[in-house]
Amino acid sequence: MILEVPILYSFRRCPYAIRARMALSIAGIRCELREVVLSDKPSELIDISPKATVPVLCLSERVIDESLDIIEWTRLKDDYLLLPSEKLNTQTLELISIFDNQFKLNLDRYKYPNLSLNQDPLENREACLDLIKNVDELFLAEPWLYGKNISLLDLAILPFIRQFRNIDTEWFDQLNEIPNIRKCLNYFMQSKEFLSVMGKYDQWQLGNTPVYFPPK
Template identity: 45%
Template sequence: MRPILYSFRRCPYAMRARLAILSAGIEVELREILLRDKPQEMLAASPKGTVPVLIVGDQVIDESRDIMDWALAQNDPEGLLDMPPQAQDWIAAVEGPFKSALDRYKYATRYAGADPMAERDTAAQILQRIEAQLQNTPWLYGDQPSFADLATITFVRQYANVDRAWFDVQDWPGVRGWLERFLSSDRFAAIMVKSPKWETLAIPVVFP
């Protein structure tokens, strides 16, 4: 039996889980859901109701970072886990203060008193931390992507897409080039193939 992955195509958390599964070369049954119509099978496995959710036998993994760790523990042919210690600090910055600012920038009406422009600037300051190194290397820590790239770049994509005209004129050629290399890559194309909404009687969709 293949593992089952409940996913939503545009969710940055689900995207990074699919990136790790793709790199590991693990076949899963992909169940694409609608967030407004979550299947009872997913909610029974993970009552918190967020994607991604990976079911491996009797094991349920419902945090994207844990799914990435699980996939690459099975197989890491690209050596994604080979990264310097400071990579964990970058991942923590994106998962924490960057994502918090991103949410208040993109969804300001959901947060009482949020100033979207101030939050945009907070996130921009975090991106500036990697600008210099991305002017010297195509990926965060060298010529090839690492776990740190794949664990964070989907959130940078979401940030850029809030106001792409603004993002594209900022003085961060390193960051813009990094994002563009990802968006034009075969790996991005592979994880963004459109799948029909999962139905109980549908023919299983296999990913990758």
């Protein structure tokens, strides 16, 4: 199938989808945005990606249904997320793996306690906080984690830390033990890179007028 532009299936609040949209926007890659309601997933999404999670990027030649793979594809088009050294690149990949696995597991158990049998949500909250503390000790947030320019690490983990904060903003905002992460997260949430991809869209349905992203 030959497409005029890539098609992105997305859900506005999903941290995986947020980081994919940010990557596409920063790289200046235009696509058709199809906003998905997770309780009413379109058959068109399920047909191209049976696991039916977002984001999914449909290209003429293939389908990419993992957010980090979408980011990597955008970097092949425009290598905008440069890292200052091989050491930092290794560190970045290790931290992304920790947040995509350990942090996300504890985050879900904290956010959805009714779905996690025999799990104490506050214990899972503390497990998330411990991982954030480890990151806080490594960076100064000036203003991004690696300095003046946004990096792969910012893109990959800050949407999840934002989701963690949103569960109990009053508690999170009074934490004194993670000053660098709080500073960086505040900058992230006010940045043009983030705000430009957080527009609200109606649920996509077959036959709708195409919505193009990023907005002009």
